[in-house]
Amino acid sequence: MISLRNVWIxxxxxxxxxxxxxxxxxxxxxxxxxxxxxxxxxxNKMLRPDVQDAVGxxxxxxxxxxxVITLLYSTAVFIGYxxxxxxxxxxxxxxxxxxxxxxxxxxxxxxxxxxxSFIYVSPMMLFALYLIGIxxxxxxxxxxxxxxxxTFGVAGFSITLAVSIKSSDKFDILLGVVDALIVRLSTTxxxxxxxxxxxxxxxxxxxxxxxxxIFRWGAGIESALITSPWTAVLGIVLFFSMFxxxxxxxxxxxxxxxxxx
Amino acid sequence: xxxxxxxxNLTKKFGSLVAVDHLNLEIExxxxxxxxxxxxxxxTTTLLMLITVIKPTEGTAYVGPYDVTREPDKARTLIGMAFxxxxxxxxxxxxxxxxxxAKVCGLSSEERRKRVRWALEELGLWNERHKSxxxxxxxxxxxxxxxxxxxxRPKIAIVDEPTAQIDIxxxxxxxxxxxxLRDEGSTIILATNELYExxxxxDRVAIIHKxxxxxxxxxxxxxxxxxxxxxxxxVLEKEVPSKIVEELKAINRIVDVLAVKPNCLKIxxxxxxxxxxxxxxxxxxxxxxVKSIQMSEPSLDDVFVHYTGLTxxxxxxx
Ligand SMILES: Nc1ncnc2c1ncn2[C@@H]1O[C@H](COP(=O)(O)OP(=O)(O)OP(=O)(O)O)[C@@H](O)[C@H]1O
Ligand SMILES: [Mg+2]
Numbered sequence: 001m002i003s004l005r006n007v008w009i010x011x012x013x014x015x016x017x018x019x020x021x022x023x024x025x026x027x028x029x030x031x032x033x034x035x036x037x038x039x040x041x042x043x044n045k046m047l048r049p050d051v052q053d054a055v056g057x058x059x060x061x062x063x064x065x066x067x068v069i070t071l072l073y074s075t076a077v078f079i080g081y082x083x084x085x086x087x088x089x090x091x092x093x094x095x096x097x098x099x100x101x102x103x104x105x106x107x108x109x110x111x112x113x114x115x116x117s118f119i120y121v122s123p124m125m126l127f128a129l130y131l132i133g134i135x136x137x138x139x140x141x142x143x144x145x146x147x148x149x150x151t152f153g154v155a156g157f158s159i160t161l162a163v164s165i166k167s168s169d170k171f172d173i174l175l176g177v178v179d180a181l182i183v184r185l186s187t188t189x190x191x192x193x194x195x196x197x198x199x200x201x202x203x204x205x206x207x208x209x210x211x212x213x214i215f216r217w218g219a220g221i222e223s224a225l226i227t228s229p230w231t232a233v234l235g236i237v238l239f240f241s242m243f244x245x246x247x248x249x250x251x252x253x254x255x256x257x258x259x260x261x
Numbered sequence: 262x263x264x265x266x267x268x269x270n271l272t273k274k275f276g277s278l279v280a281v282d283h284l285n286l287e288i289e290x291x292x293x294x295x296x297x298x299x300x301x302x303x304x305t306t307t308l309l310m311l312i313t314v315i316k317p318t319e320g321t322a323y324v325g326p327y328d329v330t331r332e333p334d335k336a337r338t339l340i341g342m343a344f345x346x347x348x349x350x351x352x353x354x355x356x357x358x359x360x361x362x363a364k365v366c367g368l369s370s371e372e373r374r375k376r377v378r379w380a381l382e383e384l385g386l387w388n389e390r391h392k393s394x395x396x397x398x399x400x401x402x403x404x405x406x407x408x409x410x411x412x413x414r415p416k417i418a419i420v421d422e423p424t425a426q427i428d429i430x431x432x433x434x435x436x437x438x439x440x441x442l443r444d445e446g447s448t449i450i451l452a453t454n455e456l457y458e459x460x461x462x463x464d465r466v467a468i469i470h471k472x473x474x475x476x477x478x479x480x481x482x483x484x485x486x487x488x489x490x491x492x493x494x495x496v497l498e499k500e501v502p503s504k505i506v507e508e509l510k511a512i513n514r515i516v517d518v519l520a521v522k523p524n525c526l527k528i529x530x531x532x533x534x535x536x537x538x539x540x541x542x543x544x545x546x547x548x549x550x551v552k553s554i555q556m557s558e559p560s561l562d563d564v565f566v567h568y569t570g571l572t573x574x575x576x577x578x579x
Contacts, residue, residue: 006365009361009364009365010365013361016357017350020352085350086350089348089349089351090344090346090347090348091348091349091350093309093314093344093348094344094348096313096314097312097313097337097341097342097344098337098362098365098366099337099338099341099365099366099367099415100337101334102333102334
């Protein structure tokens with residue numbers, strides 16, 4: 001039995017913790033604006049009409065939607081760093097000692113880690129929608145709900161990685177590599193039509209592709225979709241379930257017994 | 262009545278190191294149970310297994326009716342722990358830490374406010390409640406850690422060296438709070454290196470060494486159990502050769518002689534009044550001027566020394 005109250009207590013704690021990273025939060029917002037106002041606009045001007053067509057008519061819109069997703073990903077992944085900060089101060093052991101179940105703990109952290117990134121990125125998401133325009137509110141709602149799950153999945157993924165690696169240096173390096181690959185091997189920044197086949201094959205199964213697709217579909221950039229929106233929703237749900245589940249299993253197996261560096 | 266905690270061949274290995282070695286303990290409901298042993302004896306490791314933070318390599322423990330290896334989630338609803346090293350994020354504040362702890366332990370918001378305030382005031386942290394722990398001294402951090410359990414009031418409360426780093430006024434205050442917690446119905450497990458603390462607080466104490474249980478009984482009984490009802494401490498002008506120690510041991514009614522320091526002997530004996538003149542005579546005869554002689558009752562220190570075979574100094578050096 002999972003107590004929702006306990007899950008929420010854990011989630012709320014991680015959301016509060018996030019507010020402490022004031023500098024990071026400001027830097028990320030500046031990064032977002034710079035990507036749109038500088039990179040996005042300039043690249044948009046460079047592109048031929050046939051390229052513009054491949055992304056639904058307007059690369060700038062395509063790009064803005066993609067940048068929102070990368071931001072969502074990079075803030076949701078942050079929970080893994082929190083885990084190492086806590087390991088340094090023994091707080092992991094403390095969290096394992098309080099009267100809640102391991103499932104509630106991991107679920108709460110996935111939700112807290114995801115929700116805080118969703119809330120943080122929300123204003124930027126709205127700004128992106130303001131730039132792109134809204135055509136179908138219902139689709140947008142479905143997109144929001146899916147992205148919501150997407151952030152939990154990313155947080156669960158980060159927790160799983162942190163718990164399996166147990167060393168903050170290795171985690172940092174690995175996450176850098178994962179970040180480089182997962183963003184670049186997805187449709188967040190460029191359309192699948194221009195990828196070599198073997199890149200495209202990987203990009204089709206990338207959760208970031210699903211997330212970018214679903215956000216673009218929600219915003220009405222339909223011709224940029226590589227799959228049906230429902231496939232993307234399904235992909236996100238699978239991604240979320242898998243990493244929440246893995247996070248729980250690994251938490252029970254790996255965290256106990258110490259060995260944090 | 263069934264014991265509230267029972268360990269059955271509880272064992273923890275870290276690689277080849279056996280930190281806890283087939284430990285069998287029973288703790289009764291409502292008692293303050295002192296848990297003693299030199300540094301590295303395995304106290305903290307044992308306690309972490311009871312609270313299910315680490316898993317036993319072998320054997321198990323029962324917390325109330327729950328087997329910690331089978332039903333850890335249920336076991337944790339009965340037990341709480343104030344850790345030896347404060348487990349706090351440095352950026353958080355005492356108020357945040359304690360309020361969250363109270364919340365996760367299921368206290369209502371009204372009760373939470375009341376208890377958190379009470380604990381902060383009692384432990385002298387009220388004015389610092391919104392300051393970040395980063396700037397706190399070791400003793401202040403320790404106070405925040407101990408406040409957790411005083412707020413939680415679990416059925417079984419583990420306190421791991423609760424007054425290490427705490428000043429003497431704070432020590433007495435915390436001892437009283439631990440007693441009050443017991444009077445309200447909690448069972449207390451007190452791990453400590455301070456034998457005096459164990460003596461004044463505990464109903465029973467267990468001494469472990471290298472992960473193994475050496476003895477377990479009421480402090481009074483343990484003190485009575487070591488041979489020789491009296492203890493004499495002799496400080497000499499110069500170092501005592503081991504030959505002299507052996508000769509001393511041969512004196513009638515002297516049970517044991519321990520060199521606490523090179524020039525300080527602890528003599529365990531019966532009927533000290535009668536033997537004392539003979540001891541002074543002996544030192545005169547062997548030309549070892551005596552600086553001071555002190556008679557005392559055996560303390561837990563002596564029990565500890567007797568059972569671990571280590572002097573307090575050796576135990577602390579390890
Ligand atoms: N996570 C760990 N990994 C490896 N060895 C460990 C770990 N935790 C404890 N040990 C070892 O287990 C032994 C018992 O340690 P423990 O902390 O239980 O001792 P203790 O009795 O609490 O000592 P102290 O009085 O210093 O607190 C020590 O030798 C210690 O080095
Ligand atoms: Mg210890």
